[in-house]
Amino acid sequence: xxxxxxxxxxxxxxxxxxxxxxxxxxxxxxxxxxxxxxxxxxxxxxxxxxxxxxxxxxxxxxxxxxxxxxxxxxxxxxxxxxxxxxxxxxxxxxxxxxxxxxxxxxxxxxxxxxxxxxxxxxxxxxxxxxxxxxxxxxxxxx
Amino acid sequence: xxxxxxxxxxxxxxxxxxxxxxxxxxxxxxxxxxxxxxxxxxxxxxxxxxxxxxxxxxxxxxxxxxxxxxxxxxxxxxxxxxxxxxxxxxxxxxxxxxxxxxxxxxxxxxxxxxxxxxxxxxxxxxxxxxxxxxxxxxxxxxxxxxxxxxxxxxxxxxxxxxxxxxxxxxxxxxxxxxxxxxxxxxxxxxxxxxxxxxxxxxxxxxxxxxxxxxxxxxxxxxxxxxxxxxxxxxxxxxxxxxxxxxxxxxxxxxxxxxxxxxxxxxxxxxxxxxxxxxxxxxxxxxxxxxxxxxxxxxxxxxxxxxxxxxxxxxxxxxxxxxxxxxxxxxxxxxxxxxxxxxxxxxxxxxxxxxxxxxxxxxxxxxxxxxxxxxxxxxxxxxxxxxxxxxxxx
Numbered sequence: 001x002x003x004x005x006x007x008x009x010x011x012x013x014x015x016x017x018x019x020x021x022x023x024x025x026x027x028x029x030x031x032x033x034x035x036x037x038x039x040x041x042x043x044x045x046x047x048x049x050x051x052x053x054x055x056x057x058x059x060x061x062x063x064x065x066x067x068x069x070x071x072x073x074x075x076x077x078x079x080x081x082x083x084x085x086x087x088x089x090x091x092x093x094x095x096x097x098x099x100x101x102x103x104x105x106x107x108x109x110x111x112x113x114x115x116x117x118x119x120x121x122x123x124x125x126x127x128x129x130x131x132x133x134x135x136x137x138x139x140x141x142x
Numbered sequence: 143x144x145x146x147x148x149x150x151x152x153x154x155x156x157x158x159x160x161x162x163x164x165x166x167x168x169x170x171x172x173x174x175x176x177x178x179x180x181x182x183x184x185x186x187x188x189x190x191x192x193x194x195x196x197x198x199x200x201x202x203x204x205x206x207x208x209x210x211x212x213x214x215x216x217x218x219x220x221x222x223x224x225x226x227x228x229x230x231x232x233x234x235x236x237x238x239x240x241x242x243x244x245x246x247x248x249x250x251x252x253x254x255x256x257x258x259x260x261x262x263x264x265x266x267x268x269x270x271x272x273x274x275x276x277x278x279x280x281x282x283x284x285x286x287x288x289x290x291x292x293x294x295x296x297x298x299x300x301x302x303x304x305x306x307x308x309x310x311x312x313x314x315x316x317x318x319x320x321x322x323x324x325x326x327x328x329x330x331x332x333x334x335x336x337x338x339x340x341x342x343x344x345x346x347x348x349x350x351x352x353x354x355x356x357x358x359x360x361x362x363x364x365x366x367x368x369x370x371x372x373x374x375x376x377x378x379x380x381x382x383x384x385x386x387x388x389x390x391x392x393x394x395x396x397x398x399x400x401x402x403x404x405x406x407x408x409x410x411x412x413x414x415x416x417x418x419x420x421x422x423x424x425x426x427x428x429x430x431x432x433x434x435x436x437x438x439x440x441x442x443x444x445x446x447x448x449x450x451x452x453x454x455x456x457x458x459x460x461x462x463x464x465x466x467x468x469x470x471x472x473x474x475x476x477x478x479x480x481x482x483x484x485x486x487x488x489x490x491x492x493x494x495x496x497x498x499x500x501x502x503x504x505x506x507x508x509x510x511x512x513x514x515x516x517x518x519x520x521x522x523x524x525x526x527x528x529x530x531x532x533x534x535x
Contacts, residue, residue: 034370051455054469058462089524092506093473097464098421133423 006130012119013052015045017075018110019067023033025114033118034125037133045069046079050086051091053104057094060137062128063103067118070108072113080108103129103134146383148355149369152376157354160208162347165206165356165378166234166260166351171201172377173368174230179258183218183225183233187211190288190300191270192519193223197340198233201326211497212293215267215327216524217484219243219442223251232258234369238268238333241515242442245478248518249445254417258368261338261361265293265398269487276324281312317524320405329483329496331405335393336398340516343369347385349391357387358517412501427498430491433458437485437495438471443478472502477523478514479503 003135013022020041038061042048045068056064066087074080087106095106105124109117145441151168160167174178185193193214196203209429218233219242225231235243240259247254268276273287283302289309290301299313319325341366343358350357358380360366372378409411412423432512435453437477438444452474456467481503485495507513510523 050473051451051466051470052467053474055455058460058464058469062463084523086510087203089506092509093476095500096502096505097418097424098417098419100417129322135418138461138463 004135007058008125009135010013010058010063010065010128012037012065012067012121012126013042013045013082014039015050015068015075016041016043018069018073019045019107019117021111022067022113022117023111024103025112025120027114028106029114031114031118033121036128037121038124044074044076044081044082045077046081046141048076048086049082050090053090057063057099057103059135060134062134062137063105063124065105065107066123067109067117067120070110073110092139099134099136100131145360146388147358147360147369147380147494148350148351148352148383148387149358149378149380152357156205156208157183159205162209162350163352163354163356163488164208165358166262166345167204168377169260169368169372170204170232170234172372172375173258174199174201174204175209176371177373178368178371179232180229181225181231182367183221184229185211185214185216185234187214190291191285193271197221197225210292212266212291212298212482213268213270213273215269215330215483215487216429217242217440217442219246220440222246223259223445224269228256230256230258232260235261235286235338235341236264237261237335237338237341238264238329238442238480238515240334240338241480242482244340244515244518245443245480245522246425246445248521249443252520255272255364258364259338259343260365260368261341261344261346262394263264263348264330264333265336266326266333268298268325269327272324272327276319280314280322283312309359323395327483327496328409328494329481329486332402332409332496333481334399334402334502336395336402338398340518341365348394349387349389351384357372357383357391387486406500410501412497424498425463427493428464431465431468431493432491433467435466435467436488436490440484440488441475442482442484443480472499474524475499476503476506477510477512 048066053064068080068083095101107120149165150163156164156167170182174182181199182196182204183197184204186196186207187193191213193211218239222243223246240261246252277283277285277288277300287302287304288300289303292299296316297313298316303309306506316325342362345356345358433456452467452470479499481500483496512523
């Protein structure tokens with residue numbers, strides 16, 4: 001792909017009960033969402049193993065988004081507390097490894113927050129356009 | 143409330159062979175002979191550079207193993223896991239052994255009630271290969287002729303015995319050695335846990351005013367029981383430790399910890415790098431990995447078996463910049479790495495794993511306010527979400 005045509009690839013993990021429906025709501029409300037995002041639906045954000053995030057980054061995602069229900073609203077009582085705990089670890093891991101902290105995001109988005117979802121994707125896309133492709137991509141050249 | 147004693151073996155032969163009064167050997171022998179423990183896990187000395195862990199119920203074997211061995215940096219944790227499920231085991235532990243066993247107990251791999259840890263104060267161990275190089279380059283000895291080593295008051299002594307030459311003894315300051323790149327392992331240079339406070343007893347010569355007496359700190363009820371057993375069966379004698387001894391021991395510990403902090407900064411080549419250079423360093427360091435799994439096998443903290451996630455999710459055909467094996471290993475040890483350096487010792491391609499794991503785990507542990515291997519009641523934070531993050535927050 002030519003350099004000037006580069007577009008960010010953003011991997012988003014969406015919880016079936018909230019942020020996936022939130023993404024749906026964004027579409028129903030006819031909100032503009034950049035086409036940089038690839039959504040993977042999971043039954044709960046607590047299902048997202050840190051290894052999935054690592055695999056996403058290694059396979060060439062420029063940023064990974066982890067989204068789930070607000071704390072206290074989890075469909076499975078408290079599983080998103082684990083998401084938060086793992087995010088604390090991943091944040092330090094990504095930072096120490098030498099990646100920009102903006103390559104990992106955690107956002108709580110409920111089923112009705114279509115606007116928030118669209119805004120978040122825009123924000124992430126802009127940020128990633130600024131900092132450029134991920135150095136973990138195999139095709140990345142300095 | 144910790145209590146301090148000076149203790150020594152009554153048996154003269156044990157006292158002669160053991161370091162500083164042979165208290166550890168005498169305690170293990172008495173526990174074996176009275177049936178207090180079923181077996182003892184000790185390191186049998188093959189040469190100055192080689193030790194083999196032995197699980198034995200024969201007190202004579204334990205007596206043979208008396209004395210220190212700095213050139214065989216073995217971590218006994220995984221042997222305890224292998225053998226210690228049902229038997230009562232007594233073993234001497236360095237601080238990293240004790241911390242590893244506590245971490246395994248947190249992961250329900252060992253029953254701590256069955257394990258009697260006789261802690262040894264530890265200033266550090268030497269890598270056998272570095273020690274051979276040191277004997278040849280620094281002292282001019284034939285490495286194979288070295289028959290005895292000793293560390294005392296910041297100096298190391300090697301004794302070589304060659305045919306027709308008799309015994310030669312040379313003392314060198316460890317500090318002078320380490321300035322030239324020899325000396326202790328990197329993990330030991332930067333280790334700040336010099337007294338095994340998570341073991342049952344902590345023994346050593348720091349604070350002892352007599353080379354034939356061991357300074358003993360009693361840390362737990364189990365430690366008190368095994369000490370009482372040793373005294374009652376007539377193997378060990380004790381006296382109250384003098385106040386200045388306790389002070390001196392604290393000073394030595396603090397001094398070594400300061401030195402370790404110094405070394406940590408001096409050996410950390412990564413902290414001066416920028417973010418992108420840091421990634422380059424890690425990628426460069428880890429690209430030689432052949433994924434053999436030896437570091438996982440020997441790791442005293444890891445409790446995973448054959449289906450471990452780091453091995454399971456790794457595929458040698460992936461051409462990732464950093465392999466999944468290393469990503470997951472580093473991630474899983476961020477809260478639990480005790481910095482023992484066993485992984486670097488066994489690595490066939492000499493990846494600087496001690497430094498890498500320390501870089502990652504130290505910042506995470508500081509962030510969490512958690513020190514692994516100290517208190518068995520503290521669960522590993524990666525798995526313990528409920529206690530740490532409550533809904534009310």
